[in-house]
Amino acid sequence: MCLAIPARIIELEGDKAVVDAMGNRFKAKTTLLPNVKLGDLVLVHAGFAISQVDEEEAKKTWQLISEIDDYIDTQNKLSG
Amino acid sequence: MIQKIKKAQDMLDATCKAIGRQVNIMEVCGTHTVSIFRSGVRSLLPENLHLLSGPGCPVCVTSQGYIDIVLELAGRDDCIIATYGDMIRVPGKEGSLETKQSKADIRVVLSSEDALQIARENPDKQVVFIAVGFETTTPASAVVVQEAAKDSIDNFSILCGHKLVVPAMRALLSGMNNKIDAFLCPGHVSAIIGYGAFREIVDDFKRPCVVAGFEPLQIIDGLAEICKQLEQGKPELKSLYGAVVTEEGNAVAKQIVNECFEPADGYWRGLGKIEISALGLKSEYSKYDTSKQFGLIEKSSEEIGGCRCGEVLCGLIDPTECALFGKKCTPLKPIGPCMVSSEGACAAWYKYGQHGNK
Ligand code: SF4
Numbered sequence: 521m522c523l524a525i526p527a528r529i530i531e532l533e534g535d536k537a538v539v540d541a542m543g544n545r546f547k548a549k550t551t552l553l554p555n556v557k558l559g560d561l562v563l564v565h566a567g568f569a570i571s572q573v574d575e576e577e578a579k580k581t582w583q584l585i586s587e588i589d590d591y592i593d594t595q596n597k598l599s600g
Numbered sequence: 601m602i603q604k605i606k607k608a609q610d611m612l613d614a615t616c617k618a619i620g621r622q623v624n625i626m627e628v629c630g631t632h633t634v635s636i637f638r639s640g641v642r643s644l645l646p647e648n649l650h651l652l653s654g655p656g657c658p659v660c661v662t663s664q665g666y667i668d669i670v671l672e673l674a675g676r677d678d679c680i681i682a683t684y685g686d687m688i689r690v691p692g693k694e695g696s697l698e699t700k701q702s703k704a705d706i707r708v709v710l711s712s713e714d715a716l717q718i719a720r721e722n723p724d725k726q727v728v729f730i731a732v733g734f735e736t737t738t739p740a741s742a743v744v745v746q747e748a749a750k751d752s753i754d755n756f757s758i759l760c761g762h763k764l765v766v767p768a769m770r771a772l773l774s775g776m777n778n779k780i781d782a783f784l785c786p787g788h789v790s791a792i793i794g795y796g797a798f799r800e801i802v803d804d805f806k807r808p809c810v811v812a813g814f815e816p817l818q819i820i821d822g823l824a825e826i827c828k829q830l831e832q833g834k835p836e837l838k839s840l841y842g843a844v845v846t847e848e849g850n851a852v853a854k855q856i857v858n859e860c861f862e863p864a865d866g867y868w869r870g871l872g873k874i875e876i877s878a879l880g881l882k883s884e885y886s887k888y889d890t891s892k893q894f895g896l897i898e899k900s901s902e903e904i905g906g907c908r909c910g911e912v913l914c915g916l917i918d919p920t921e922c923a924l925f926g927k928k929c930t931p932l933k934p935i936g937p938c939m940v941s942s943e944g945a946c947a948a949w950y951k952y953g954q955h956g957n958k
Contacts, residue, residue: 523631523943524736524788549713551743552853563791563844566684566733566740567711571791571850577843580815584635 524565525585526578532558539564542582601817608820609644615827616646624650624779625826626772626915628765629786630657630943631814637952639816649823652779652915653945655768655871656786658733658761659686660913660937660944663867665898666732666761667692673728673759673894674704680722681706682715683730689940691904712744712758719748719756728890731758736788738762738879739853742860745881745888759890760881763866765789766797767877771868772914773805780915782808782826784819787841794849795839802837811839860885867898869937870910907936912945918954919946926950 527539527548535551539562548564550556553572561578562569573581616623627633633653636642642651655661671692674681681697685708688697697706705725709715712729719727731741741758748756765786772778785798790811798809808829812822822840829836839845857879866878881889891897907929908922919925919938929935931947938944942951 524791546710547713549711549743552739552850552856554852563788565736565788567713568740568743570736570739570788570853571844574843577813580813580818584639584815587638 524563524570526561526573526581527564527569528578529556529558529560529562529569532556537569539569542586605644605817605820608817608824612649612820612824612827613646615824615831616649618831619648619827622648622650623781623827623830624652624915625782625784625823626652626654626780627784628654628656628769629784629789630660630941631788632656632784632786632812632819633945633948634943635814635816636819637948639819640952640955641816641819643955644820645823649827653912653948654772654780654783654915655868655913656734656765657938657941657943657945658737658763659690659941660909661763661768661868661870662687662690662732662761662937663869663898664692664904665867666759667696668694669759669891669896669898670697670730671695671700672896673890674700674706676704676726678726679705680718680725680727681730682709682718682727683707684709684732686941687730687732689934690937691935691940712740716744716748716753716756719753723755725755726893727756729756729758730761732761732763734763734765734786734789735792735857736786738857738861739792739850742856745860745885746856748888749885754887757888757890757893758881759896760861760879762861762879763868764863764877764879765793766800767866767874768868768871769798769801770805771871771874771877773801773807775871775914777916778914780807781830782810782835784822784826785809785811787811787813787844790839790841790845790849792850792853794847795837795841795845796847797849799837802835806835808835809837811841811845813841813844868913870913904935909936909938909946912938919949920954922946
């Protein structure tokens, strides 16, 4: 229900991560997923990784997001 | 892919034909709403299958009373308002945060962490975080409240407007005239609370509850599963979103939320007051509770004249049945919140047309 974007963890220090989604890099906290490792794919919502996700699902979602024309806006969104 | 969609569509067609009456399925998730419209899924559906967009967009269900409190706080010189971007255009009695922006200090943040950071950087101001959102978003608020407590950041508080999905679904089903046959359940909320949380809806109301992903095929598969259950008269709980959702959800997130929040009554746009449908900060964190700090009480308040968001959110009418739709009320000049948020039903109908993908 709330927009969440799949992203790969490319830096991780404590619970502070930098993640990459389709070439966009941003900060995310992994407080809610204490066991994730570098390279893992996670769903990021409002700056927090909320669940792990597999490669295939991430690809599907990236595809979908790239089709939603106002994606650039949506990053800014809490959404439903 | 097209073949797979065709196959799922054929199955859906056959089942709907067998059911032989109008079927109303409500999606309780703004991301589903957008995806359904954007991808044109609606144009692929059998004629007797009607999709209703439920109260799945946190912006849309936020009550007028809450917005009025936000606007009141924005009018104070000693406050900085930190908010997710969607909220700034929601109209209250007197304008919106956007119209107040020139006078007040309003900062759009992407994360609750950013709001806390603003508090660290502005020790002489009270930073109020506009904490709205369903279960997906609540953990982010809980984490920063705990962080503020740990680091003794005393100029930070949250205006808690977090809401719970399952009580809203119960309220909808208990309402008179509801025509909801089944729910397409929210994927990302389920990532936190687990799909098991919807079992009570199946058990108590005998309505199918199916969690599905957001991509068109996943949505059609979800609808086909629901229709199969309706045809067989066997409502069940099912998740088709195994890549993301488990039955229990995210235990760490649930624990952090339980440490900070306790169930409370909530005011919903359109649905009114629903008992135990929201969260309030526990007393040990009351220092971080904006409403306690400033002595503010959310009142139920009348909604903007003519706006029928409430009925839209309950699935009682389609947006086009509102006389203001597309005339006085458009995404550029929204009158109600369902037109403000890109995930609101009115905005989606306006942008993509009734059948989607205009
Ligand atoms: S069209 Fe505008 S005024 Fe009418 S219900 Fe939707 S948001 Fe409210």
